[in-house]
Amino acid sequence: MSYSKYKPEMSEDYYDAIFIGSGPGSLCAAAILAKENKKVIVLERHYVPGGFSHTFKRKNGFEWDVGVHYVGRVNSDEAMIRKTFDYVTDGKLKWDNMGEIYDVAIIDGVEYKFYDTLEAQIDNLIGHFPDEEDAIRRYFALVKKFDASVVMYFGDKALNYWLSGLIGWFLKRKFYKYSDRTTYDVLRELTSNETLIAVLCAQCGNYGLTPKFSSFAIHALIVDHYKFGGNYPRGGAASIYRDMIDVIVKNGGKVAIRAEVKEVIVENRRAKGVELVNGDKIMGKAVVSNAGAKNTFNKLLPKHAGIPEYIYQELKEISASTSHICLYVGLNKSDEELKLPKWNYWVYKGEDYEKGYQEYLEDPQNPPLAYISFSSAKDSEWPASHPGKSTIQVLGIASYDWFAKWEDSKWMKRGDDYEAFKEKLKEGLLQKLYEIVPQTKGHVEVCEISTPLSTKHFANYSRGEIYGLEHTPKRFRVNWLRTKTHIKKFYLTGQDVITVGVGGALFSGVITSMALLKKDVFRRILNYEVPAETE
Known part of the structure; x- marks a missing residue:
């Protein structure tokens, strides 16, 4: 295995980037930086890396995943999420398709199947609700229309505060038309059929919030993500972190377990490194936190860091998922x-x-x-x-x-x-x-x-949450949830920066790497070709 238990001598090096936490956001960004010949170290408090992509074992060889149950769109070689996974694993991570039917909802004893093509899904829903054909078609048209606003909104996440303040309103204005409303409010305008609404929202467990409280933005993102069905990492969910760590280590990076960070070292509003709970200090040019927004601002950053008070206030107002x-x-x-x-x-x-x-x-x-x-x-x-x-x-x-x-x-x-x-x-x-x-x-x-x-x-989530900050309309209005922070050389990554799920965490890692490298990483990913020996 290419990760190792933390050793004091690891603190003797000076790093280009220090990552707190080993979820997919950190591992993605660290792999990209390592491939650019940057010296990186990923610090994980647990005895196994991977965040919610790790697995655990019990007697007689049983093994379970803990967070990655299925992933959308990776069954297409041209999909951005697939290309990103290929890039940060050197094409080693493979996927098994779940088949024509990937989800089945049972509501009041009635089964509703979810299919891996849009046409089949629409036909199936019309079969259950023949009087709602117009509403069903308008629903999927609305999801498609919303999708056109996503790139601009998340593109703003890569900007610093002053530039976002200048042009962010323009980039996000169309997205806000959807994110400011609850899922239920939007669907209720399309249909008064409560059973149909329940079926359309049956996958709400993927973002952990019921339709009367969730933002329509997260609902539409999940629907679009699984539009072409579900897939599972071949070899189990742990293949995700193993293959990314292999790339990190192969390119000179380090991944250390049992390395709990006590505090980020900040001097003159600039991140200098981290202090571990054992007192060791690891210094570097930049620090990236994948510990979640609440943990990062409430626990890891010192009081003298210079974080504006309104950030702490907004954190109180947004509940954990x-x-x-x-x-x-x-x-x-x-x-x-x-x-x-x-x-x-x-x-x-x-x-x-x-x-x-x-x-x-x-x-x-x-x-x-x-x-x-x-x-x-x-x-x-x-x-x-x-x-x-x-x-x-x-x-x-x-x-x-x-x-x-x-x-x-x-x-x-x-x-x-x-x-x-x-x-x-x-x-x-x-x-x-x-x-x-x-x-x-x-x-x-x-x-x-x-x-x-x-x-x-x-x-280490304070209320045992798995989806970070809850995906309410308010959450999508929080402007400081971005990779760049008010502290120089201190960055955020992970699902709180983008959205819930391995896909959101992965893309947060890409955006974080772009901020650190000041390069168009997306272009490199799009142009990447999987080595022939891994195909």
């Missing part, structure tokens, strides 16, 4: 034997998602939403490396407040009452799995559940 619980299931039969699908299930009790969530707060054992992912079925390499076994994840939303009374306890030592509460949650999700995929009953060999406290422990 939703927390979650996840059931990890290992089965003693293969996907083929159990006839497990590659597609994901989105399971809802009813079409009023907001009402369901509020009821769930009162009855945590009866989740209104369950997302079921068959990770081993999606991975073409799994059968050879894990014969006779399969894995499933069942995710549900959760309130961090349920777990707040245990937040000061230690991992794995939270007490019997915590374990009893986890057991109740586990049983609720397991029953949901048996309801949807009954053939799994009697074949469960491993079954455990993670909570928001697990996420907080490993990812």
Whole structure:
């Protein structure tokens, strides 16, 4: 493995860029810089790198992803996300397509399939809602119209403050027409059919916010992202970070685990390096934080850094995204034997998602939403490396407040009452799995559940969130969520800069690398050709 445990001698070098956190944003930017002969180091507090692209293992060879369940558009060699992945992995990262159907929503017991072509998806929806054909067609036309505004909006993220202040209003004005409104408000203008609205919003778990609170911008971005279906990294989600790290190390960079940053060293409003929790100081020309906006400004930057007070105020006003619980299931039969699908299930009790969530707060054992992912079925390499076994994840939303009374306890030592509460949650999700995929009953060999406290422990997000800042209309109006900051040579990257998901994090890394290199990295990516030996 090309990453290593942090060693004090790593602090003896002077780096062109120091990256805090090893999520896809950091790794993407670090790989690009390393390929430009820049000396980089990526510092990860956890014992495994990759952020939410990492995987974990349990007895008897079971392995699960924790955050990357499927990715859109990488099945096209010409798509920008595919070209970017090819560039930062030297073409080594490969993808398995999930097939014609990639998502299935079950709402009030009725199944609605999501297809990998726009034509098939429109025809399928019209089949369910024949009286809503006009609304359905206008909906997809609106998503396409919105897509034309995206490049200009995110292009502004690469600008510094004064230039954004000068021309940013022009770049973002069309995007704001959509982002300023909630998903529900926009869809309600197209149709009064609440069931159709629920179906169109069935993938809202991908951004962790129900339609009456989410910005239409994030909804449309997700719809467009999966317009051509879903794909899974061959060899599992960990292939993403492994292949990027290989490129970083091959080009002279370093990736260190168990290297927790205590504070960014700032002198005269200029980043000079970082101080680790063990007291070591690592110095460099630039520092990049992939720790999330709240962690970065509230924990990592010293009070004397000179950050304007309004940034801290806006951070208070934007909530963290939703927390979650996840059931990890290992089965003693293969996907083929159990006839497990590659597609994901989105399971809802009813079409009023907001009402369901509020009821769930009162009855945590009866989740209104369950997302079921068959990770081993999606991975073409799994059968050879894990014969006779399969894995499933069942995710549900959760309130961090349920777990707040245990937040000061230690991992794995939270007490019997915590374990009893986890057991109740586990049983609720397991029953949901048996309801949807009954053939799994009697074949469960491993079954455990993670909570928001697990996420907080490993990812250091204060409320166990997985999607960073919540994607409300207000979030898209926050002008300082960009790669360049008020501190010279201090940059942001990751999903809070662009949007949720591996794609958003990846493109944030590209924009961050452009700011550091002062070069048109997108042109290099577009012109890159995958080496013949990796095809």
